[in-house]
Amino acid sequence: MRLQDKFILVTGSARGIGFAIAEKCAKEGAHVGVCDLSADAVNEAVANLQAQGFKASGFACDVSSAANVQTMVDAASKVTGRIDGLVNNAGITQDATLRKMTDEQWNKVINVNLTGVFNCARAVAPGMMDQGSGAIVSISSVVGLYGNFGQTNYAATKAGVLGMTLGWAKELGRKGVRANAVCPGFISTPMVAAMPEKVVDMMKTQVPMGRLGQPEEIANVAAFLLSDEASYVNGATIEVSGGIVM
Ligand code: NAP
Numbered sequence: 210m211r212l213q214d215k216f217i218l219v220t221g222s223a224r225g226i227g228f229a230i231a232e233k234c235a236k237e238g239a240h241v242g243v244c245d246l247s248a249d250a251v252n253e254a255v256a257n258l259q260a261q262g263f264k265a266s267g268f269a270c271d272v273s274s275a276a277n278v279q280t281m282v283d284a285a286s287k288v289t290g291r292i293d294g295l296v297n298n299a300g301i302t303q304d305a306t307l308r309k310m311t312d313e314q315w316n317k318v319i320n321v322n323l324t325g326v327f328n329c330a331r332a333v334a335p336g337m338m339d340q341g342s343g344a345i346v347s348i349s350s351v352v353g354l355y356g357n358f359g360q361t362n363y364a365a366t367k368a369g370v371l372g373m374t375l376g377w378a379k380e381l382g383r384k385g386v387r388a389n390a391v392c393p394g395f396i397s398t399p400m401v402a403a404m405p406e407k408v409v410d411m412m413k414t415q416v417p418m419g420r421l422g423q424p425e426e427i428a429n430v431a432a433f434l435l436s437d438e439a440s441y442v443n444g445a446t447i448e449v450s451g452g453i454v455m
Contacts, residue, residue, distance in 0.1 A: 211436040216289040218242035218282075220272050220329055221299030223250035226348065229424030230296050231410030234430045235263035242285045242292075244268045265447030272299045272325030275332075282332040291340055294435040295333045297326040297347040297370070302400065304359040315362045330377060330388075338384040345381075345388040346434045347374055348427070351448060354392055355455040367392075371446055375393035378444030387443040389434045394450025397421040418451035422443070 217234045221227040223245035231241045235258055248269035258265035266288050270281040284291055300322045303314040330345055337343025352360055353367025360376045370390060377388035395401060395412045401421065404412075413419060430449050433439055 211432065212294075213238035214289075215239045215293035215435070216242065216285070217294035217296065217435060218244060218268075218285050218292055218329075218333070219296040219298055220244045220270075220325070222296075223247065223254040224422045225400060226393065226427050227296070227298040227397060228254055229428040230236075230298060230431045231265070232258065232261075232263075233425065233428035234294070234296075234435065235261070235265060237293070237432055237436070238291055239435075240264035242266050242268055242288065244270050244272070244281060244285075246271055254448055256330060272297075272329055273320040275324075275328045278328040278332050282305060282329070282336075286336055292333050292336055292343070294344045294346070295329055296431055296435070297329055297345070299325055300348065300350075300366075302360065302363050304363070306321075306359050310361055317368055318362035321382050322363065323369045326370050326373065330373070334377075334381060334386065337386045338381060341385040343381075343386040344435045344439070345374075345386065346376060346431050347388070347390045348431070348444070349374075349390045349392045351392050351394050351450050351453055351455060352388075354446075354448065357455065361422070374446070375444050378380055382443050387434075387439070389439070389442055389444065390446045391427060391430050391434070392446055392448045392450065393422060394428050394448070394453040395421050396427060398424055416451040416453050422449065422451055422452065 222231040251267040255267040350367040374390040
């Protein structure tokens with residue numbers, strides 16, 4: 210198993226892509242840290258994983274709060290004595306066209322998707338550098354590469370995540386810590402299920418493979434990047450989008 214005995218912390222992992230990543234890492238032998246906003250949702254996800262015979266610990270945490278994140282990382286570090294991998298997955302959308310986007314919509318998405326990723330990476334990096342190994346995988350989006358109608362805030366954060374990843378690859382690489390990003394296309398999760406059917410059908414026409422992706426198809430790539438099989442992959446952005454044309 211590729212992640213045997215590693216401790217992997219996954220943010221926003223009570224459901225959707227994050228849960229699929231946590232489950233895949235657990236299947237690969239990792240002890241997973243499930244981090245999400247709601248304590249009830251965290252407990253449910255941890256119980257699900259443990260019922261499958263996997264090792265999982267839960268942390269209710271708002272990634273947009275630096276204090277919350279530090280408390281979570283301090284607690285998570287004590288579970289096995291180290292954090293081998295961080296997956297920055299927690300993310301939200303608050304869509305509006307440029308002229309209609311409110312300060313509140315802008316700030317909310319920046320606080321979770323950009324500051325949240327910064328908070329988590331900053332909190333785990335010292336421990337990883339001290340132990341001389343670690344992997345940070347951040348879930349960006351094809352929207353960070355190509356932009357999207359009505360998503361000024363979201364595109365800014367997802368492009369920002371790619372920039373931060375490149376910086377961390379340079380800063381942390383010499384200490385044995387790798388940083389990479391995954392850009393999913395349109396994936397079948399609660400986030401997409403909330404969209405009108407007409408919009409989802411339109412999204413499918415943009416994908417040469419003619420379908421949405423499954424959360425497990427993102428999880429497979431994240432697990433690879435977290436594993437030692439990716440030992441020389443650093444600063445990479447991997448698009449997992451069925452070849453989308455936006
Ligand atoms: P999702 O189903 O909405 O799940 C996101 C999870 O993150 C939820 O459990 C959510 O909790 C949690 N979360 C939200 N704000 C948080 C915070 N401040 N602190 C901690 N956890 C928080 O989303 P998804 O579709 O799986 O997306 C996961 C990631 O992939 C996101 O970064 C998203 O931008 C990215 N992505 C998704 C797609 C797609 O098509 N689905 C495409 C490209 C990129 P609540 O439920 O309590 O809000």
